[in-house]
Amino acid sequence: MKKIRAFLRSMTFGMLLLAAVIGFSFAGSMIPQQRPAMEYVSRYGATVGGLIIRLGLDDVFATPVFLLLMAALALNLTLCSVVRVRRLRGSGERLKERARAAQVIAAPGQAQRLDAFLRRRGFCAQAGEGVTVYSKCLFGAYGSFLTHLGLLAVLLAGALALYGGQITDQTVMPGQTLTLPDGTAIEVLSFRIEDETGRLDYASGLRMTDAQGQRSAEALVRVNEPMRFGRYKVYQQTYGTAGTMRLRNAATGGEDTVYLTEPAFLTADGQNGVFFAALYPGYIQDEDGSVTLITSTSGAYADPVYDLRVMAQGQTTPVLAFPGEELTLGDITYIPGEPVSYPGLRIKAIAPGMLGVLYASFVLLIAALTICFFMRPVCVAVRPEGYAIASPKPQLGLQLELEALIREEEQR
Amino acid sequence: MRDMVFFAALLLYFAAMIVQIVSAALGRQKGCRAACALLSAGLALHTVYSVWRGIAAGRLPLANQFEFASGFAWAIAVLGLILHARLRQTWVLTASIPAAFLVMSYAAFQPMEIRDIMPALRSTWFALHIGSAIFSYAALAIAGGLGAYYLVRLSRGEREDSTAMRQADYMGYRMICLGFLLLTVVILSGAIWAEQAWSKWWSWDPKETWALITWIIYAIYLHQRLRMNWQGRRMALLSLAALVCVLFTFAGVNLLLPGLHSYA
């Protein structure tokens, strides 16, 4: 039992776990993740594709084995930190003791020179009988403990932030309001793809209202600039461009406008009507009058063209229509309008303060690493006959500097 | 004209590399000083080029593969010169000049035209994330260069306990400490940025995953050195193997594994 406990908190076990994380990460980066099963079969063949799916390698970071691995890493870090934090108390005094007891490098009569040098370097001196101990950055002994604590905090807060939040993706037309299950409403006041200068800038004008009627100010949500409201964070995730079609019924005098985001058959009697196939962002007209349609753009639709099929009396006629053109079939007039761009919003619900805790763990980890690497504890015991260095970290730089100092004096 | 300045800097790095390697092989101090001067001149031109490009683009010139590679080479030259000024050891130049030249040559093969950046890259986190990345990669590249230098000298019969070898080994370790710290900044600032842009601080995107793999490999290096007292040849080999991971994260992922970072 003792042996198992010792292994569970050992660095060997920690390094094995880290090697396993590398293995999983390698697999997860080489095999495309979270794709439909058929894609694996067509890409790798039935045998390998089937194996990938059966082993869960198509979503490797969600497999129980991987999650268990991360939990084991957290356990290992906790156990090894608990053991080491006890040893840290009094580590400064022990380091001084180590320096006093260490074998001396001969430098007779150099104590004063060494004193001046070490004080210049920010060492504190503690004089004793026949020996002065100079110490620096003793607090740095806590560096690796704090590093592991930071890492543990990142793992725990990170897992909570990743799995504790709830994410929903929604497309909303400008002018429409999306109501969330708890009654919070998101009003899309505007959406644009380009800013005033014509530069790509996907931005939604939003206003949110909670179930109690409390309203947010109007906010412009862009990529990198989400909106916060209560426990929600709303992101500019994607965008789309919808066609619009005004329908006028001469018999009833009624009028309606529909948004066209996918192929649709617009009909009053189920047989005659207009089938909307696609909306193109623009076209190029050649000298001979022929038209080539532009199929994709990342910006606004400059010269939109509607690809329609007019279906009347069992006949289908393909038609390219421009905004404003009228097509009349019986009592119904179809008028394609200017396209409307709309945002795809991502709505994330997360406990308030969760991200703050995560970011605090990031700061802790970075501060701890800085202490670890740049505040390395070191003691130098100086005696009339020479000096000795003690440190838990490599100190070749200081060692060579002291050697050079002594050599310089000897050469003089 | 602007691109001519870039190629002039590349040429100076090349000249510095040849002069340094020949002088180091022949043990000529004067030649090493000339290499240092050539590297400094190359760096000066490189800096002029980067500032010029930044002004023309109206942003930090680190937004695509060419600009990042150029920034990476620039950071190697800066760190190499700082290290050389502090240590006054010619082997620092032997390790860093070829690294700067090779990365700069890689940049020269990338499309150089200035393009407007995607909205996803317009963020206050951009400067910290990419700025720390070029210096992190530079420190790790110099550590790899020192590892290569160490192995070459060893194969030529140099003793592992000579001062120069111990110092090269130690500087490799210190460069890895710096590179590891900065790589942590890269990953964590990227996580905050990802949370703001894509809503999740971690998505297991190939670039993120490979940065993590690289980070863990360096963590293993640090542990082996500190607790297992690994030094010298083993550490030199590990620093070279880890550098391969850095280079894959930097270039290989973009070429082979498309993901959220594809615009880089």
Ligand code: HEM
């Ligand atoms: C990715 C995960 C880890 C990171 C980033 C990390 C980071 C570090 C760093 C930066 C140091 C100081 C190294 C130096 O100053 O040169 C260190 C030391 C150490 N680490 Fe880790 N560590 C990790 C995981 C672990 C695990 C799982 C264990 C298992 C017990 C462990 C045990 C130790 C020990 C025993 C030391 C030496 C502490 C000392 O002498 O003060 N580490 N670690």
